[in-house]
Amino acid sequence: MAVVTDRDRNGGFVRPLSIAESVHERIYERIMSLEIPPGARIPIDGLARELNVSQTPVREALTRLEREGLVQKAHLIGYSASPQLTRKEFDDLYKFRLLLEPESARQACLNLTPETLARIEGAASDMEKGEPPVDRNSRYSRFARADAHFHDEIMKVADNATVRQAMNDQHIHLHIFRLMFHSRVTQEALEEHEHLLAAFRAGDADAAYEAMHDHISRSRDRLVAAFE
Incomplete structure (x- = not known):
């Protein structure tokens, strides 16, 4: 080996x-x-x-x-x-995300320090990097893991251990990335993450809430095609 x-x-x-x-x-x-x-x-x-x-x-x-x-x-x-998500599980999961993650982004923005912002930005930058040699499968699977890490870093800064544990228990990002294997999923997610980072850098908590809500809604719309 x-x-x-x-x-x-x-x-x-x-x-x-x-x-x-x-x-x-x-x-x-x-x-x-x-x-x-x-x-x-x-x-x-x-x-x-x-x-x-x-x-x-x-x-x-x-x-x-x-x-x-x-x-x-x-x-x-x-x-x-593990079995794939059903359409009902998928819908429930995104309702769950929309209840928790936008508000967590708002709280994270209010709690930000230069150090924690740098940590979130570092997690975001990891999604754009691959380890050579890298094929399509490994690049996509690494992106899924890096995406989970990025969202978890935001949860850490939001500083609500109960919410963070609830998100982690669902293994959300690993399950949703199994639904659709497509470069559009990764590229559009990167653009949406940048909007969220811009809100963090500006210290605009309301904009962070809206950017996260928009990101999750768009993610749902991209992936729902897997059930059609």
Whole structure:
């Protein structure tokens, strides 16, 4: 198995990824890009042979992916990719987001310091970067993870642990990015994030609320096509 390295935000090498981390990344990318379809069984022995590793790092990776909501484990059956969202679950999830995230953006704007703004901007910049060599699958799956990190950084600054935990428990960004594998999703999200960052930089809490509300509404409109 090839050595995999992690990089910092400036593209410099930081450390080699462990075998378990590398296996997790490869399975994660396959699930996010639907190479492993929703509901498909994930045989540990088959993956271990395919990735040329022992079964131990595969089990560790699948346990982590289960915590992240991307796989499920059933007694006597084993692991499978989590089912895709239904239309009802999708609608409920976006209603939930619209209730919590715009107000969290407003509160984050009111709480901003130069340090926390820099942290949010750093999370936003991560979405535009890929690690070479990078293919379409890995770039998209990394964007999904970076998007989740960006929204979580805003939640941190908003400083409401209950709301942040509620959002994290839903694994929202990982599930919605499995709905549509398309560059339009990423490019338009980047533009909407920039509007939100502009409101943060201006210290305009009402504009931050509106920018987040607009971003979530547009995200819903882009992804609803997956059900048509």
